[in-house]
Amino acid sequence: MTEWTTDKEKKILWKYRFTLTLRIIRVLAAIGFLYGAYNIILSIAYDQSEKADKNYFSISQAINWTQNGYLVKNEPFLHAEITPFLSQELSLPLVRTIGKKEVQIGLVDVTKRLIAPFSSKNITYTEPSAQSGFTFYLPEDPRTGKKLTLKVDPTVWSTLEKVHEGTVADFAFSTDRYYKPEELLELLSNYDVDVLWMPLYTGELKEIKDVSYSVAGGTYFMVDGLGMTRARETDDYKSYTEIGLHSDGIKENERIMLANMEHLLKSENKTYLENVLGLRFLQERHDYLKENGFKVYGAVVTGPVKELLKLQDLKTIQSAQVGEFAYWNWTGE
Structure with missing residues (x-):
């Protein structure tokens, strides 16, 4: 042993x-x-599917409609990933157009999870001044039809007068009445400016009661409204062709916007639409536009400062704001 x-x-x-x-x-x-191996297969499958393109399309539409003249940069190559828990993560550049140039002012980070309430969106601004954006005032109280007036701050025009003519800027204004989009575009066609965004009236305070708004001196402005901007039509999320805000193509722009609203309503979860993308009452707003047509009450434009100064001749303008200036980068058409 x-x-x-x-x-x-x-x-x-x-x-x-x-x-x-x-x-x-x-x-x-x-x-x-x-x-x-799971991550590699998952990433390959995600890259070959249309999920990233679909998510990008939904986010870009929401941002472009709600950000008062700021846009998600239109580009086919974007940073998109899928996590092992099937969460989609996208990072999109946010830009503002000053003259003919797009200037990045921030980053939109979106995480779309399988369970919609746990999804999130965060906008990080590289320029603090861009965070406030532009404000647009309604021309009347939708509930009573009473006209609402607000005088243009004279320093807006004096600021433009003092700036060197070899400068471009973006500029926003509200009107004293509602216009059909083609009417306002026709009015602005006499000036050498590009129209970037127009606030839409979609039934707030009248058809849609529970909306976010503020009152300044008896004048209402919408906090979570929608606006018209360049329109991108797509069936497979691969097309990046867009229609800008021009009088000769505005009806097509309207048609595409309604179609894209319908697409988002069918393809995205309501919680994700409202809480993450910020598209509250999208169904009600779609129905209002479809039944009553498109009405705008202002615009974000860009162009040479001396051309923007000429807009003071428009008696319909009841408030105005100057955005950011940049060195001359303008080409007349």
């Missing part, structure tokens, strides 16, 4: 520990390999 000794016990324990450690390493390596 072999005599049991402390040395033999240590050897057996060491051998056991070595064997156990080796097994654990093998199991961890197998798990790591399977996890890596």
